[in-house]
């Protein structure tokens with residue numbers, strides 16, 4: 001069973017990738033659900049206390065706490081499905097990546113989803129899920145906070161990078177290909193490309 005983790009800045013397309021997975025019968029584990037469950041256990045409203053509880057979990061149980069709690073959810077999702085993959089939405093920090101690589105080894109495939117700031121801001125504006133989607137300054141703040149958790153390093157460490165700069169249909173096709181195992185092909189292709197580049201130099 002492969003575990004496909006996604007990482008990307010706000011508005012890059014992680015939610016769309018998770019929706020494609022669900023359509024394809026690939027179970028999705030959202031790391032934010034761990035935080036929402038903890039909020040409920042503490043009698044707090046996730047809409048208001050999400051950030052504080054994420055911090056509290058890391059302080060109380062170590063920096064990999066959210067990944068740690070996601071592992072049994074991933075295992076349960078895999079056990080309850082015929083699919084040969086599970087998608088994990090929401091990696092943010094290098095310690096989380098390290099925990100998943102430690103647990104799932106070569107079965108863990110990290111997929112970075114990238115798009116330039118202006119395109120993400122425009123798409124979030126169109127999404128308009130909440131006020132922060134419409135506020136470019138709030139987007140910058142959120143982005144800085146996530147980069148502060150080391151998200152840039154996680155993006156750089158990805159096995160496969162999907163640039164989401166074309167149409168939504170093209171992005172969804174690319175995600176379907178990655179879910180079908182093209183991630184591993186991508187890794188080899190990248191290596192071949194590097195080898196070719198070296199020969200040409």
Ligand SMILES: Nc1ncnc2c1ncn2[C@@H]1O[C@H](COP(=O)(O)OP(=O)(O)OP(=O)(O)O)[C@@H](O)[C@H]1O
Nearest residue numbers: 010011012013014015016123124127166167168171
């Ligand atoms: N290639 C695309 N073309 C047009 N719209 C897109 C494309 N990719 C994503 N979108 C739209 O952009 C918005 C942001 O995408 P999505 O919700 O998947 O981002 P996200 O990475 O989950 O963001 P966040 O971390 O803020 O939840 C959504 O409304 C989505 O449908």
